[in-house]
Amino acid sequence: MDFATSIPLPTVDARIYPRNGLDILSRAEVARLRDASTGGMHELLRRCALAVLTSGSTSDDPRAARDLYPTFDIQVQQQDRGVRIDLLNAPAMAFVDGELIHGVAELLAAVVRDLAYTAIELGENCGRDLESSEGITDAVFSLLRNARVLQPGDPNLVVCWGGHSINRDEYLYTKQVGYELGLRGIDICTGCGPGAMKGPMKGATIAHAKQRRRRMRYIGITEPGIIAAESPNPIVNHLVIMPDIEKRLEAFVRMGHGIIVFPGGVGTAEEILYLLGILLREENRDLPFPLILTGPTASAPYFEQIDRFLRLTLGEAATSRYEIVVGEPREVAARMSKGLKRVREQRIGHRDSFFFNWSIDIPLPFQRPFVPTHEAMAALDLHHGRKPHELAADLRRAFSGIVAGNVKEDGIRRVEEFGPFEIHGDEDIMQALDALLRGFVQQHRMKIAGDYRPCYRVVT
Incomplete structure (x- = not known):
């Protein structure tokens, strides 16, 4: 015992x-x-x-x-x-x-x-019609409104994504970025757990206190399968539990006015692919949505690998929707602040609300809940020749399944009973995916503590 x-x-x-x-x-x-x-x-x-x-x-x-x-x-x-x-x-x-x-x-x-x-x-x-895109978006809106997190006011909510298992230097960097955001009157929304989800909130609290802000929002959005593995950090003052990972992701995108991505593991990769898959759609081509990937200088190789993977799978067009800024917290906050001004102008011009992004088009494949069974994971179509947003949707599901196998009780139980998930696709995509996942393991981005046993097997 x-x-x-x-x-x-x-x-x-x-x-x-x-x-x-x-x-x-x-x-x-x-x-x-x-x-x-x-x-x-x-x-x-x-x-x-x-x-x-x-x-x-x-x-x-x-x-x-x-x-x-x-x-x-x-x-x-x-x-x-x-x-x-x-x-x-x-x-x-x-x-x-x-x-x-x-x-x-x-x-x-x-x-x-x-x-x-x-x-x-x-x-x-x-x-409710939960089989239509409009019905699902309406459900997401209703859940957020019921949680009282939809508030009118100038766009100032930045979503911060990143891993729960990051090193000390990366954690301190997330605090520095949060501090710079807080000095500019920006509120923070994260997945509500530890690591890169806590650091920006902690940094922002000091900056908000300096600026004498009294109504700060530190919003944590989670879902039942995640919260048991990632307890809310103590700074969260608005907790929202969405029914599944897809509605959680849509809530981030509908509520957030910009997104900052810190180093992370498969969950962070899933979030990046979800957002890029949406932004690469023709319907969202002209929609301003600031997206910055950032970390300390030592994390530059991490973002280089992420960038290579995105270029290989989604094409060069994907790179136009994000920028990488390394080792400069103040520059990250300054660029994000400028991006929020563009969001404000666009919302005013299109008469869209500041508190919920109705204009962004999120297709049904990004909204339907994905249950990561062994059969569903093996059936993912990870091959070239597909439209970038379609490939992004299946890549997102692959990472979602690995998240489930890592930290969700149902996923852990499936892997224990039937063995690792198998992921199939074109050889170069599978090699890049395998290299990315091996990098996450070597950098201890899969688990907070203990040895990591892969819940997946890449098949080329």
Whole structure:
């Protein structure tokens, strides 16, 4: 038995009376919320709540917290026009002098809010057309509006992508970029986990304090399969749990006014391919969307390899949609600030909202949830001769499957049962893909700790 897991950890029982939209409900809404929490989604609710209560964890094993707190449970109880959340054997690390930390309580309420809303509003009898592109975008909008993260105001939200497993120099660099962004009044949105998802927020907090900003947004967007492996970092003050990875990615693109990409692993590569696949469509050719890839000087080889892979697979046209800036945090923030001004002008000219990008065209293949079974991974069409955005869609799915095999419980279980996923395609694409993935492994970008056992096999 692992010694670390054999020692009982301190726990606390507590009752929480959440606000943020959960304190003003009709009796019918409360009844539906209660039904949802005790039905088929209870285990999902328990896993997501435990991730929030262990916020700041340095593990990326989705089963670690469950094994450390096997008796933890959460129950949603009906009150008069509201709810009460009962926590049983909750991690003591989430409490101070017997009181739940305020930020953790807010994130916990967000978990209940988003999972319940998804179960009720996007369930089988919801009446939404989730098989059409317009219906899916409408669902994404509704989820974000329900989470109260869509706010009018000048475009100032920058999405920061990057790995949860980065080295110290890369982490400090993400803080420096976040600081420069914060000095320019820019808010931060990330995937809400550690590493490159935490650093920009941490840097921005200091800059926002210097500028005496009082309404800062540090938005974390996740999904149920990811949150258990990447607990929200403590700086996140707006947590949103989307139903699946595709709606999570669309939320980033619809909400964000620009995107900065730091060094990362397969999840970061998936995000880059998703965005470029969309921006390379003819419908989005003239749409301003600043995209900067950046890291410390020592990370230059990482971006050179990413750049080579993108040129080989998506063509030279892809390079016109991003720029690489290495070792210059201030320059990154200055260029992004200029890019946001162009976004503002375009939105005004097309009478598009500042808080939700309706103009960008996201086709259905980028919106449909991809379930990474062994059969689905082997069937991906990774060959030349396809339109760049079509190849980008399947490459994105390949990386999504590897993410699942690395950190998602369902994906880990499939790999343990049936062996590594097999990925097929043209020889030069497969060689470049294999080299990229091997680089991620050698640079320890796949896992935070421990030896990495590949969940994939590239077949040429």
